[in-house]
Amino acid sequence: xxxxxxxxxxxxxxxxxxxxxxxxxxxxxxxxxxxxxxxxxxxxxxxxxxxxxxxxxxxxxxxxxxxxxxxxxxxxxxxxxxxxxxxxxxxxxxxxxxxxxxxxxxxxxxxxxxxxxxxxxxxxxxxxxxxxxxxxxxxxxxxxxxxxxxxxxxxxxxxxxxxxxxxxxxxxxxxxxxxxxxxxxxxxxxxxxxxxxxxxxxxxxxxxxxxxxxxxxxxxxxxxxxxxxxxxxxxxxxxxxxxxxxxxxxxxxxxxxxxxxxxxxxxxxxxxxxxxxxxxxxxxxxxxxxxxxxxxxxxxxxxxxxxxxxxxxxxxxxxxxxxxxxxxxxxxxxxxxxxxxxxxxxxxxxxxxxxxxxxxxxxxxxxxxxxxxxxxxxxxxxxxxxxxxxxxxxxxxxxxxxxxxxxxxxxxxxxxxxxxxxxxxxxxxxxxxxxxxxxxxxxxxxxxxxxxxxxxxxxxxxxxxxxxxxxxxx
Numbered sequence: 108x109x110x111x112x113x114x115x116x117x118x119x120x121x122x123x124x125x126x127x128x129x130x131x132x133x134x135x136x137x138x139x140x141x142x143x144x145x146x147x148x149x150x151x152x153x154x155x156x157x158x159x160x161x162x163x164x165x166x167x168x169x170x171x172x173x174x175x176x177x178x179x180x181x182x183x184x185x186x187x188x189x190x191x192x193x194x195x196x197x198x199x200x201x202x203x204x205x206x207x208x209x210x211x212x213x214x215x216x217x218x219x220x221x222x223x224x225x226x227x228x229x230x231x232x233x234x235x236x237x238x239x240x241x242x243x244x245x246x247x248x249x250x251x252x253x254x255x256x257x258x259x260x261x262x263x264x265x266x267x268x269x270x271x272x273x274x275x276x277x278x279x280x281x282x283x284x285x286x287x288x289x290x291x292x293x294x295x296x297x298x299x300x301x302x303x304x305x306x307x308x309x310x311x312x313x314x315x316x317x318x319x320x321x322x323x324x325x326x327x328x329x330x331x332x333x334x335x336x337x338x339x340x341x342x343x344x345x346x347x348x349x350x351x352x353x354x355x356x357x358x359x360x361x362x363x364x365x366x367x368x369x370x371x372x373x374x375x376x377x378x379x380x381x382x383x384x385x386x387x388x389x390x391x392x393x394x395x396x397x398x399x400x401x402x403x404x405x406x407x408x409x410x411x412x413x414x415x416x417x418x419x420x421x422x423x424x425x426x427x428x429x430x431x432x433x434x435x436x437x438x439x440x441x442x443x444x445x446x447x448x449x450x451x452x453x454x455x456x457x458x459x460x461x462x463x464x465x466x467x468x469x470x471x472x473x474x475x476x477x478x479x480x481x482x483x484x485x486x487x488x489x490x491x492x493x494x495x496x497x498x499x500x501x502x503x504x505x506x507x508x509x510x511x512x513x514x515x516x517x518x519x520x521x522x523x524x525x526x527x528x529x530x531x532x533x534x535x536x537x538x539x540x541x542x543x544x545x546x547x548x549x550x551x552x553x554x555x556x557x558x559x560x561x562x563x564x565x566x567x568x569x570x571x572x573x574x575x576x577x578x579x580x581x
Contacts, residue, residue, distance in 0.1 A: 175545035177205055178580035180212045186578060187213050190570040191552070195560025197532070199552055199567070202474040203575065206486045206539060206547035217478075220457040220471035221553040224528030225415045226535040227465030227472065232408040232495050233480050234447035235423045239430050241405035241494035247282055247338055248398040249291045250309070250389040256302050258291065258369075258396065259389040260362050261309040262338030264429070265401035266422040267410065270340060270347060270364045273399055278406045279341055279349050282399035284361065288368035290397035296376055304373060304380045307387040308362040312337035313425050315436035321467035332466055333357065335421045337435070340364065342410075343418040353418060359384065405494035412498030412526055413506035417464035424463030437462065451487075453479045465528060477537045477551040485539050485549060499524035499538050502572070512569055519573030525550075529565070532557045536568040540575040548575050 183203070191199050202217035204210060211217070245264040252259050269280020295304075317334035318327065326332060333343050336358035345351030354360050362384045370380040401407070404423075411419040424440030431446060433439035441460040448455055453476055461469035484495045500506030503513065503520030507527040512520040525538025537551040552571055554564040 175542075176579075176581055177208075177210070177546055178212060178542060178544075178548070178578050182580040183574075183578060184213050186574045186580060187571050190574045191215070191567050193560065193563040193567040195563045196558040197554050197556035197560055197564055199554045199564070200474045201550070201552045201571070202478045203548055203550045204478050204482060206482055206549045209482060212548065214475075217475040217551075218457070218473050220459065220473050221535075221555050222468055222530065222533045223465055223470055223472040223477065223553055224530045224533040224535050225417075225465040226477055226526055226528040226537050226551070226553065227460075227463065227470050228411055228415065228420050229477060229480050229484075229526050229537065230444055230448065230460070230472065231420050231424055231427075231463040232412055232498065233451070233484060233492055234444040235404055235408055235427045236491045236495055237447050237450065237489065238427045238443060239404045241403060241491040243404045243430075245401040245426065246398045247287065247401070248389075249287060249396045250393040251396055252305075252307060252387075252393070253390045256300075257305050257307055257387075259307045259309050259387065259393065260338075260365050261389045262312055262336065262358060262361070264312065264337050264422060264426040266339040266342055266357075266419050267349075267402060267407065268338060268340050268361060268399075270368070278402045278410050280347065281402040281406075284340075284365045284399075285368045287397055287399045288365060288372050290399075291369060292372035292376060294396045295373070295378075301376075301378050304369070304378060306362060306366040306369065306380065306384050307389075308358060308384055309387065309389040310336050310338060310358040311388050312429070313435040315434065315438070319421075319437045319462055319467065321437075321461040321469050323466070323468070326466055332417045332421070332464065335418070335425065337422070337425070339418065339422070342414075342416050349414070349416075357418075405491075405497075408495050409498030412495070413500055415507050415527060417466060420464040421462065448476070448480070451480075451483055453483075466530075468530070472553075474537075474551040474553050477535075477553070478549050481537060481539060481549045481551070485547065496524075499526060502569075511565075512573065516566065516569040516573045519569060519576045522576035523572045525572060528553075529561065531561075534561050534564045534568060536565075536572060538572070540572055542575065543577055543579050544581075550575060 200216040200219050200221050203213035247265050248261045250259040250261055267279050269283040271283050271285045273283035273286040274280040330352050333353035338361045339357035340361055341349045343353045343357040366384050373380055425435040428439030428443040429435045431443045433443055440463050444460050459471035461467035484492050500508035502508045502523035523540045525536050528535035535553040539549045541547050552568045557564055
């Protein structure tokens with residue numbers, strides 16, 4: 108997985124949005140402008156190639172371009188049939204709709220339930236945005252324990268904590284443990300505490316097993332996922348930038364990092380912190396001594412989609428479950444996602460949700476259902492859902508599409524935004540593209556039954572998306 112949801116990615120996202128609004132044939136080369144006072148033509152830079160000053164997403168996906176012509180379904184179908192052909196086992200289910208009207212322009216087994224792989228995260232993200240709200244944040248708190256000298260670190264659903272000071276401009280590490288420790292130490296200083304402190308860990312916000320029975324043990328062993336807790340550093344990984352392996356006990360890793368930061372703060376005040384950390388529930392209505400706030404739900408969802416982060420997906424599903432009055436468990440999360448789909452009016456016939464990340468082979472989602480979720484994100488009236496637009500990787504530029512759309516599919520680079528998905532027998536690509544005529548099309552391509560044919564099927568999906576981006580098809 109590529110990681111780096113920071114300043115560079117934000118710049119590239121903005122650049123890609125600007126590019127998306129312009130037909131490909133127009134912006135590929137600088138324009139020539141004749142200056143009568145010069146000896147030769149002056150090369151000027153088209154507006155689309157200038158560094159952007161703002162995101163153009165709102166302008167791109169308004170209702171204004173209704174005059175833009177819709178591709179002819181027959182011509183589009185012929186082009187897509189050709190693009191989706193590949194050598195090897197398996198086949199595609201596909202659906203392409205007009206984002207504005209919802210009219211189906213191309214369909215191939217669109218209502219057939221398929222294993223979606225990480226396209227499942229589109230449903231998870233939409234459910235989180237709808238249920239929690241785009242601007243909601245999660246608190247990590249230090250609670251005064253019942254026993255004198257005990258502090259309870261309580262997790263509230265932030266899987267992107269940082270070990271250092273809070274990084275106000277970042278998603279990873281927006282809430283920092285060093286900042287939390289400093290705030291707690293300052294609060295303790297007001298009561299002139301000088302004894303030995305002990306840190307306790309409360310990770311009881313979630314219920315049930317920390318690992319899902321729906322997951323293949325081989326995927327767990329390979330490090331695709333790890334036990335799920337309501338607090339984690341950098342998406343449950345070893346390193347502050349979100350890279351490295353997943354840890355087996357993300358909550359305890361957080362608590363130990365907090366204890367170390369607190370020990371450093373308290374040593375300057377003549378107090379000690381016991382070296383061990385044990386689990387214990389915080390007292391009901393306990394006094395909150397300090398807290399730090401996470402990045403927003405929208406930022407969590409966008410990070411999850413950009414990086415296809417399995418851990419963050421499972422945490423967001425549990426947070427969604429709690430917000431909808433369900434247990435913070437795997438079952439609660441999957442129920443909350445399905446309930447959100449029903450609230451959005453998306454047909455749920457044949458829909459089976461076994462996990463939130465898409466690792467489980469028991470997931471069954473049709474191309475029709477995926478496309479319906481995407482249309483809500485791209486063109487729906489709910490502004491919380493629209494906040495999920497920034498999470499879709501840009502072809503050839505960001506996230507899980509950074510290394511794709513090259514060579515024969517380079518025509519789609521910068522013009523397609525889509526969520527990827529890959530399992531041993533599955534590849535999926537679902538998102539949107541703006542045609543050469545300026546019409547926004549939503550698409551879902553899901554191939555199942557692959558046997559050593561994943562690269563071929565993946566390239567076919569990229570070809571098909573490139574067709575949409577370059578198509579006039581009239």
